[in-house]
Amino acid sequence: xxxxxxxxxxxxxxxxxxxxxxxxxxxxxxxxxxxxxxxxxxxxxxxxxxxxxxxxxxxxxxxxxxxxxxxxxxxxxxxxxxxxxxxxxxxxxxxxxxxxxxxxxxxxxxxxxxxxxxxxxxxxxxxxxxxxxxxxxxxxxxxxxxxxxxxxxxxxxxxxxxxxxxxxxxxxxxxxxxxxxxxxxxxxxxxxxxxxxxxxxxxxxxxxxxxxxxxxxxxxxxxxxxxxxxxxxxxxxxxxxxxxxxxxxxxxxxxxxxxxxxxxxxxxxxxxxxxxxxxxxxxxxxxx
Numbered sequence: 381x382x383x384x385x386x387x388x389x390x391x392x393x394x395x396x397x398x399x400x401x402x403x404x405x406x407x408x409x410x411x412x413x414x415x416x417x418x419x420x421x422x423x424x425x426x427x428x429x430x431x432x433x434x435x436x437x438x439x440x441x442x443x444x445x446x447x448x449x450x451x452x453x454x455x456x457x458x459x460x461x462x463x464x465x466x467x468x469x470x471x472x473x474x475x476x477x478x479x480x481x482x483x484x485x486x487x488x489x490x491x492x493x494x495x496x497x498x499x500x501x502x503x504x505x506x507x508x509x510x511x512x513x514x515x516x517x518x519x520x521x522x523x524x525x526x527x528x529x530x531x532x533x534x535x536x537x538x539x540x541x542x543x544x545x546x547x548x549x550x551x552x553x554x555x556x557x558x559x560x561x562x563x564x565x566x567x568x569x570x571x572x573x574x575x576x577x578x579x580x581x582x583x584x585x586x587x588x589x590x591x592x593x594x595x596x597x598x599x600x601x602x603x604x605x606x607x608x609x610x611x612x613x614x615x616x617x618x619x620x621x622x623x624x625x626x627x628x629x630x631x632x633x634x635x636x637x638x639x640x641x642x643x644x645x646x647x648x649x650x651x652x653x654x655x656x657x658x659x660x661x662x663x664x665x666x667x668x
Contacts, residue, residue, distance in 0.1 A: 382586070382607070384609060384650070385425045385426060385611055386611075393437040396437070397421075399646050402580055402646060403445075405615070407451040407452040407455065408451040409448050414444055415613050415614070415615050421440075542577070543643075543655060544572065544575075545574075548571070548572055549570075552621065559660070560661070560662050561628065563627075563631055563663055564628075564629065565666075567628075569623075569637075571624060571639055571657075572619065573585070576616065577616060579616055580616065581643055582611070582613045584642040584644060585640070586609050586640045586642060587608035588606050588607065588638040589604065589607055590658075592634050594638065608626065611644075628661075633662050639656060
């Protein structure tokens with residue numbers, strides 16, 4: 381297993397910062413800056429440059445707590461204002477309807493004054509609803525509608541959450557992938573990650589070197605030790621393109637470069653995220 385921050389000397393502190401960012405995000409806070417600071421510390425930790433990392437992670441936790449509480453308060457205020465506004469609007473509508481319903485009826489009758497009305501016998505029951513009942517029904521509709529809109533605005537829930545992983549070629553585009561490489565030759569690729577889960581996600585990408593016999597699917601990762609890894613915390617509706625330069629140290633036909641997507645949970649558990657991309661290459665000896 382390649383080095384991962386979550387299993388390093390400061391794994392506990394990183395996990396606490398991650399949880400704090402998640403909680404602040406759930407409360408509606410803008411955590412973009414905290415995520416940027418978190419990723420910077422991840423990069424430093426992976427390079428063993430962790431000066432004051434504990435203090436900096438503690439600062440992220442404190443700032444996330446402040447932002448989360450402020451966002452929660454703003455959220456509550458918004459909900460109260462929305463509900464009160466809906467009730468006031470409904471009350472105004474009811475008063476107007478009850479007070480001026482006959483004026484509305486006379487105006488309608490005047491518009492239809494040239495029409496003749498003939499008595500008729502019908503077995504159907506009248507569909508006319510008492511005006512006061514109509515007013516109450518319409519008022520309830522208004523209240524429910526405004527409340528529903530407020531809920532959607534505040535929660536911002538994602539109907540179909542998903543994550544993205546893509547493999548891009550040397551020109552940072554789909555296609556033009558290398559298929560024939562020489563032992564020791566540098567291979568330039570890019571990994572694209574996108575988060576549409578509705579909340580920040582701590583992603584881990586593993587590179588594994590396999591072949592035709594390597595089994596992998598949406599539920600089972602390749603049973604091979606990774607030779608490279610990358611960690612990043614992505615906010616909802618954000619993405620990142622990761623450059624990777626690698627070389628292969630032995631010849632082979634149908635060598636399979638497998639990039640798996642994993643996630644770190646709030647409890648610090650590393651789990652396969654059911655997504656992967658791969659590239660087939662043939663590795664030859666260098667020319668003499």
